[in-house]
Amino acid sequence: MQSILPLTLEDIEIRRNGKRLLGPVSWVLDGAGISILMGPNGSGKTTFLRAMHGIERISGGRIRWAAQAPEVQQAQAFVFQAPIMMRRTVRDSIAYPLRLRGVSRAQARSAAEEWAARVGLGAALARPAMVLSGGEKQKLALARALVTAPQLLFLDEPCANLDGRATHDIEHILQDACKAGTRVVMSTHDIGQARRLADDVLFLHDGRLLETAPKDQFFTRPATPEGAAFLKGDLLL
Numbered sequence: 187m188q189s190i191l192p193l194t195l196e197d198i199e200i201r202r203n204g205k206r207l208l209g210p211v212s213w214v215l216d217g218a219g220i221s222i223l224m225g226p227n228g229s230g231k232t233t234f235l236r237a238m239h240g241i242e243r244i245s246g247g248r249i250r251w252a253a254q255a256p257e258v259q260q261a262q263a264f265v266f267q268a269p270i271m272m273r274r275t276v277r278d279s280i281a282y283p284l285r286l287r288g289v290s291r292a293q294a295r296s297a298a299e300e301w302a303a304r305v306g307l308g309a310a311l312a313r314p315a316m317v318l319s320g321g322e323k324q325k326l327a328l329a330r331a332l333v334t335a336p337q338l339l340f341l342d343e344p345c346a347n348l349d350g351r352a353t354h355d356i357e358h359i360l361q362d363a364c365k366a367g368t369r370v371v372m373s374t375h376d377i378g379q380a381r382r383l384a385d386d387v388l389f390l391h392d393g394r395l396l397e398t399a400p401k402d403q404f405f406t407r408p409a410t411p412e413g414a415a416f417l418k419g420d421l422l423l
């Protein structure tokens with residue numbers, strides 16, 4: 187399949203009710219690895235991820251992909267902070283994106299079982315997805331996203347409801363997905379997680395992309411006073 191990357195953002199801006207939520211932001215998403223969005227609450231991380239994924243109306247600027255619409259949609263996935271569950275079992279929920287892509291029922295079920303085991307839901311295959319705990323829903327959402335081996339995966343705070351063990355497992359799954367060729371872009375509040383996972387960091391403040399830097403550079407020599415203050419744990423007003 188043709189690569190959907192690079193994704194080029196040219197001065198994109200998002201405004202709602204006269205308020206600027208994001209932008210203007212320019213960025214090119216390409217290559218391999220894990221990019222991590224950091225920034226204080228309300229700095230625009232979720233809005234930025236949603237804009238790239240194509241589910242946020244753009245008020246200005248341009249978004250360009252290297253491929254056409256159907257491929258672009260099929261080759262990417264998004265794990266939401268509060269994933270929406272279907273009225274299906276865990277097994278069928280994970281199998282669903284494959285069924286949509288025309289994979290046979292038997293193959294989809296077998297891939298779903300493999301992914302359920304990988305995210306630690308192997309014992310929950312027959313349970314309704316709706317009754318899972320918050321952390322289990324996040325794991326299911328990750329399995330449902332990765333079962334199609336997407337070229338590009340967006341995640342919004344994927345470990346927000348998870349304990350240390352589950353976070354560790356998810357981080358390894360993301361690193362494996364990355365090695366298998368999935369480009370990952372995610373937000374996190376957890377500076378430790380960014381240090382563990384990031385290849386590069388995008389630092390947002392007040393809807394503006396203040397820094398884009400390789401991880402080591404951002405953590406040792408942030409280029410802006412806001413970035414430095416954020417890393418020190420100061421409140422950014």
Ligand SMILES: Nc1ncnc2c1ncn2[C@@H]1O[C@H](COP(=O)(O)OP(=O)(O)OP(=O)(O)O)[C@@H](O)[C@H]1O
Nearest residue numbers: 202203207225226227228229230231232233234373
């Ligand atoms: N649909 C909307 N209409 C109006 N304002 C919105 C809308 N969605 C988000 N906002 C506002 O846009 C700003 C950016 O929100 P966003 O959720 O993108 O930030 P964030 O960095 O992801 O925050 P957090 O870390 O708290 O999840 C916030 O001030 C938020 O209140």
